Amino acid sequence: MNLSTGRARGSATPVIRSVWSPTPRSLRGWALAAVAVNVLITVTGAAVRVTGSGLGCPTWPQCTPDSFVPAVHDEISPVNMAIEFGNRLLTFLVLVVGVACLLAAMRLLPRRRDLVRLAWLQPIGVAVQGLWGGLVVHSALNPVTVSMHFLFSVGMTAAAYALYARSGEGDAPVRLLVHRHIRALGAALIGAVAVLLVAGVVVTGTGPHSGDEMASRFSFDIETVARIHADVAYVVVGLTFALVFALYVTDAPERARRAALVLLGVELAQGVVGYVQYFLGVPAALVNLHVLGSTLVWVCTLRAAFALRTRDPREIPAEPTDPAEARDPVRA
Template identity: 75%
Template structure:
């Protein structure tokens, strides 16, 4: 794609390009969530010890006697990725605003992207100024989870019409899907508590939650089994009621992602949480969240939208 076509994709958008930008928002928000964890896992959380400057006297990295240049480069690089997320967020908003005919639902969802990036940036400053207090670090991750949800909602809505939603499954199965979303969100919150209690603080000066790591890890593991059990129940219910094939396969995909995530989680626990596996676990968390949202969106239909592409086609035969 050249610069001209890139510009046209959000300045004179089509239904397809609108959807492409929404998908890009999902990808970059998930990506910066993982790279943010990498900053912490490499001990680079205070590689730039001030905010908005990198050092007290400079917005860009300069030699600092107390900080490794590698740590500074990692932290500064992650800050620069914020501008990529912001660029995609602005493109999403402009595409939704200039789409013809304009769809107010998309505009409302799209405006959450630049507002979310602004919120994340300001909160990131608080994370640095609090010397990586685990509460601020945890909220920083949860804001990213909210950003991913908003981006995925934009992606889903940009591929369907604006008709009133129609259930494709029994009401109780739809309710089970919402319960699963709540369970996975609770699991993610428990995960950040475990992270805030564990050894990877991001810097030697960072504080930790005053919880017993064994206790919080076991609570987290129990919540994993709750989420997996609900996923199995949902997949079984979709199968026996002959729900649309796309929804059935989405539930199976979620189960497989959860299975892989569980394996990583148990292995990292028994290996004393090596940084690399913790990073994979964070990636798995974002994939579990996205897969969960996908299942729920595939259990209802707002009608086909011409020109948006076949990715979210609810009209698939059973």
């Protein structure tokens, strides 16, 4: 065995161990990687759309009618084909990380069924996304199918973040770190951000960046849906400000206050990007930045909500030391 081969094996060993002999910390690392790759493929999917590469690979699962990889096609730009195919390849990265999460959750000792269930959502989600991607292509980028493609990624990101948060906790019942009304405010904030994301995909499906000249658009008035989207954003920012205020006046844990404050900052930055892109005529680069911002708002919202509660390790009943207690369960 030469030196380079030995180094490669040595560097791969900790990665393999983190999956095959996992600890809660290594599982948490894989879950964070799942959050990252789901955000990445969401943003690159938006890049496919704003560059007009949505049908760069005009068939599915093949890229062209006679090839699984990009091939010369008279009617398609090689650049558009490469962009679309590159996004498809990222699916395998998401799958690899998702399978790693599942294996680590299943081999973690003691095994926790809640973590295994959450981990299963990653490979299942990739399979659903892959099949749905075929529907997107065969529907010629119908805005309904494209919108659902984005929302599926949002759901997978939420599942990955839940796995990340839960793998750092115990498996006892939920213990609130704040007043229950503040916890309810956090739940309302998650719902409002979800509505904001749905409103955002409606604006996207109505706007100019369809992904291809053949793609259809929603028939809504763009000014109306953009205003609705902005109104929901105001509600989200208002709820976030209320959460920040409530956490500070009640002297909530520092982690919760910091998470809410970061969320507010990300939302304000996202609002600036949204207004700038609107007044500049929706340039492609800012649209992609806005999509990145939307995923960061979603992740930061989940982070703020999970910071409002925790779970302690489940207590294992001590074994009786008195032989009489061991024989008499009523007395024990």
